[in-house]
Amino acid sequence: MKFGVVRFPGSCDEVDAQLACERVGDAVLLWHADRDLQGVDGVVVPGGFSYGDYLRAGAIARFAPVMESVAEFAREGGLVLGICNGFQVLCEAGLLPGALLPNETLRFVFRQVNLQVVDSGTPFTRACAPGDTLSIPTKHASGRYFSPAPVDVVLRYAPGENPNGSQDDIAGVRNEAGNVFGLMPHPEHAVDPLTGSVDGLKIFESMRASLTSRVAA
Amino acid sequence: MSAAAADERHRALGLTDGEYDRIVELLEREPGDTELAMLSLMWSEHCAYKHSKKLLRRLPTEGPAVLMGPGENAGVVDVGGGLGLAFKVESHNHPSAVEPFQGAATGVGGILRDVFAVGARPIAVLDSLRFGEVGRSARSRYLLEHAVAGIGHYGNSIGVPTVGGELYFEHSYEQNCLVNAMCLGLAPQERLIRAAAAGPGNVLVLLGALTGRDGIGGASVLASAEFGEGDADKRPTVQIGDPFAEKKLLECSLELLDRELLVSLQDLGAAGLTSSASEMASKGAVGLDIDCDRVPLREAGMEPFEIMVSESQERMLCVVAPELVGDVIAVCERWETRATPIGEVTDSGRMRIHADGEIAADLPVGILVDDCPLYDLLPEEPTGGPSAIYSAPEPSLPTGSADAVPAAGDTLLALVASANLASRLPVFEQYDPVVQSRTVRRPDEADAAVLSLPTGEAIAVAIDGNGRRVACDPRTGAAEVVYECAANLACVGGEPLGLTNCLNFGNPEKGHVAWQLTEAIEGIAAACEALSVPVVGGNVSLYNEAPGGPIYPTPVIGMVGRLPDPARTGRLAFGAADDVIAIVGAFEPSAVGSELAKLRGEPLRAPLPRLDAQAAIAAHRAVREAVRAGALSSAHDIAEGGIATALAECCVAGGIGARVEIPDGIDPFAEALGRAFVISGSAEAIAAISNDVRDAAPVTVIGRVGGSALELVGVLDVPVQALSEARAAGLAALL
Amino acid sequence: MRVRVLVSPKQGILDPQGQAVERALPALGFEGVANVHVGRLIELDVEDPSQVPAMCDALLTNPLVEDYEIVETAPAPHPQPAAHPQHLS
Amino acid sequence: MRVRVLVSPKQGILDPQGQAVERALPALGFEGVANVHVGRLIELDVEDPSQVPAMCDALLTNPLVEDYEIVETAPAPHPQPAAHPQHLS
C-alpha cells in the first residue's frame, strides 16, 4: 500500500500528511514538477499555502505538472484525498464541485471542530459508522464552501461549529464517482493521542481498507 | 574647524559630530556617499548596540548545553540525540507602528531567517505584543488587529506553528507599540553553521528576493536632494512580507546545507547587504568585494547606497567555493529561488563595493563592525519613584468609599475580563499551532508550549515580560520575568536550558531610562545565575519614547527547556472532582504593581515583594519533578491577578469548580510572580509531594476541586460559567 | 497594451468583505452608501489583448463565483500610476 | 451613483501576488505578459460621490502601500453585473 503526497512550493502540511499515511501504509512525496506518480495506490493533495495562496487559494497549484497526472489518476478511479489547500486545489481543478471562499469572518481560524459523518459509504469514511462524530482541527482562511448545484456531502460541521460560514455546514464533499474527496479540516493532525485526538486516523484507515480490498478484488 | 562641522550629511543620517569626526580620523579622509550610508547604519544603535553593549556583558552566556551563544544569528543549545535547538527573539516595533500588518509579518519573517541562517529548521514561533489601552484607544485596536493578522499571515503561510505568546495593554505603549517575535529551530548538530566568511577566492552568492527600495528609511536623506516633484517612485517603501518566497528560501537554504555546498550562511535583516556582508567578513577576518551591478534589482535606477542598505525581505547571503557555485544555483532553481554571485571573499580585510565600473565604497571591515564608539550610560534613579516617570493608569474599577468598592466576586470577574487577563483565544485562534505535528501542548492547555522531539523527549518554551512591574521596580521586576518563564516551564515538567531576551526600553541617554536598563539587566543576570540559565542571544530596542515619556521598561524573556517524556507533561486545567488543591512555594504577594492596582488606577509603586531565589527554585523543582512523575492532574503558576485569578483559570480550563480556603494573610488578588504554583492531584499524590519536598518548598493544601463554582471561603463564590463568560468576552469585544 | 481585469463576486454570493466595508463606513461618518462589493483588480501588460479572456477563464478568475470585465487602458505604457490619487469620472 | 475604486499596490512596492501570476501565465501558454499587479476592486453606490476620496483615505485603502483611482460608472444603478464577461475597450 503506497500513498503519494503531493508537494507544491508553499505546501506546509505535506510531511504531516506523509506521517499520517505512514501510520497505515507507505508514503512518498510527489514533487509538483514531476508527472510520475511513482506507482502510488492513492494520492493526497495536502494542506498549506501552495504558491502562497496568491490570487485565489489553489488557483495556481492546479496547473502544476503533477496535477495532470493526478487528474488522470482520478479519471481512472484512483483515490484522491484533498485536505484544506488540497481541497481548494481539487475544486479549482474541477475534480470536485464548488469553490472555497474566504471565511465569513475574513480571518484565518484555527479550531478543533466536531464533524458529523454524513456519508460513511465512501472509500474515505468506511471506517466510520454513520452519524459518527470526529474531532479534528481546522485551520484556514478560505474554507467557506459554496456550490450553486447540489453536491454529495461527506462531512458536516456539527451544529453550531461551522467555523467559516460554509454553505449547509459542509466540511467535506466527494465527486460523483466517489473516488475523489476533499475536506477543509485536517485529519492528518488528528492521528496521535500525544498531539490531539486520533479521529483523523479513520480517514486514512478507510483509504487503506478500500485500496486493500480493491487490490484483493 | 572639524570635518563634522563642515558637512551636515551625517547628522541627517543620525551620526553625531563626534562620531563623524572619528570616522574621518580613522579613514584619514571624508567618506563618500555610499560609505557614509553604510557607516551610518553600522554605527546605528540597532547594529552597533552602542548604548547597550557594555551592559550586555553582564549577562551570563555560558552553560553546559550551549552550542552557540550571543554573536551568532541565533543561540543554540544541545537538546540531546545530536540535535541543536536554535532560538532568538527580535523586535519589529517601529515598522509595526507604521504599518502593523506588514511590520509584524516581516518581523516574523526576519526572526525565521535568523534561525534558518544557523542551519536550523524553524519549528515554532511565539509573539510578544504590547499596545496602548485597547479599551480606550481606537488606534491601539487597529494596531492589535493588524499586527496579529500579520503574524498569523506569515507564520501560517510558511508552515511554522505559532505555539505561544503574550500580550499586554498599557497606556505607556500608546505611541510605541511593541511587536517582538521569537522563533525556535531544530538542527542536526552537524548542520549548524556560522556566519563567518572564509576562503579568499570563494564566491559570495545572494539568495532570494529582488532588491528594491524597501525600508531604506533614514538613509534616503542621501537621495532626498535629488527628489524632484515627479520622483515619488524613488521614495523608500514599506517592506512587504512574502512568506511564500521565504518558504522556498528556507527549504532551499536547508537543502544547500544538507548537501554541504556552503562555507557560511547569513540572513539579510536590518541594514541589508551592508550589515550582513560586513559581519560575515568581520567574523571570518577577511575582506569582501561586492559588485552592485550584479545585484538583481526590482526597480531600475537604484543607486549603490540604496542597493547596499535596502532592507528588502526574504534574502540570504552565502559563501560558496567557486567549483560549487553551479551546484548551488541548480538547487536554488529547483526551489524557484534566485541565486546570484555578487562578489568574492578577499584577503584585503576591506569591504569594497563596486558599481558602474567604479569603486563606490572602500572601507576597512573593522571600521564598519568594531570601531563605533560604545557609550557608558549615566544611570540616575528617579527621586520620586516610578510615579515620577509614569502617570497613574486610568481607573476602570470604582474605589474609595467602602460601599462603592465592588464585592470580591465582582472584582474577580472584572479581573478575568480585563484586557490583560482575559482569554487570548481571539488572538491565538488566528495562528496555526499544530503544523509540523510536534505540538503536545497548545496555547491555553498549559503555561508553556510543549513540542515533541524525534529523540522521544520534548522541549518546552515560554515567553514573558510584565513591563508595568519592571517599571515599578526594574531589578526585581526583570528578575521576576526570568523566574516566571522558568515557572512556566516547571508546570509542564521542563528544566531550563537557555534563554533569549529582547530589551525594549526608552531613550538610554536619559538618566532614568539608563537606570531602568542597568537595573533590569542586573536583575536578569542575577536570576540567570541563580537558575543556571545562560543567555544565548537577544535583541535590544531602545528609544521607544513618546513626548509623554518612555514606554514601561519591557524586557521580554523567551526561555526553552527540556523534558524527558512528552506523555508526562502538565496541564493547567483542573481535572477531576475531589482532587486536592495545594499551593507550592513561599508565596508572600503584595498589591504593588498588580493588575488590581492598575484597574483601580493606583500610581505605580516600589518595591515589588522580595524574591527569594532559593525558595523559588525549590518550588520550581518540586513542581517539575511532580509533573515528570505524572503525579499531578494540574499545575499552574500564580501570576497576574493573584491566587484568585490562578484558581479561576484552572476552573475555567477544566470546566469544573473548586472550594478553597486562602491561607491567612494572603490577599487573593495580590501578586508575586514566578515563585509559587497552584497544583491539584489525588490526596495521596499531594501528600507524597509534600513529604518529598517539605524542607525545600512548602506545600500548603488549600482545598478541593469540584462543583460548578469557585468558592474562596469567606471571600467569594462565583459560578465557573460566569468566570468563563467574563474571561471569554474581555478581549473578544476588542478584537 | 495595458489591460485591467475587474473581478467582482458573483451576484447572490455572500460577500463578507463588502458587508464589512458597508458596516464600517457609517461608523466613520460616511452615510448613504449601499451595495458595497469587494473584488480584485488585475493589471497587466499584454502583447496580445485577445488572449485576456482566455487568461481570465483559465487562471485569473473563478467563473463559478466571480464575474469579470476587461478594460484596456493606455496602449503599451509603462506608466507611472499617479503619485497622488486621481479622481476620474 | 455607482462608483468603483481601483486599488493597486503602490509603485515600487513588492507585489508578491502580481509576481506569482506573472510567473504562472507562461506556464499556461500565455506569453508576452509583463508588469502584472494584483490589487482590489471596490464597488459601491454612494449618494455623494465627492465623499469617496475621503472614504478611500479613511478606510477603503491603505495609503502607505496602495494607490487608488476612482471611477464613476452608471448613475445610481442597481445593475446586474454582466452575466457573461464583457470585453470593453
Ligand SMILES: Nc1ncnc2c1ncn2[C@@H]1O[C@H](COP(=O)(O)OP(=O)(O)O)[C@@H](O)[C@H]1O
Ligand atoms: N539583549 C541581548 N542579550 C544577549 N544577546 C544579545 C542581546 N541583544 C543582542 N544580542 C546578540 O547580539 C547579536 C547581534 O544581534 P542582532 O543585531 O539582533 O542580530 P541579527 O542582525 O542577526 O538580527 C546577536 O547574536 C544577538 O543574539
Ligand SMILES: [Mg+2]
Ligand atoms: Mg541575523
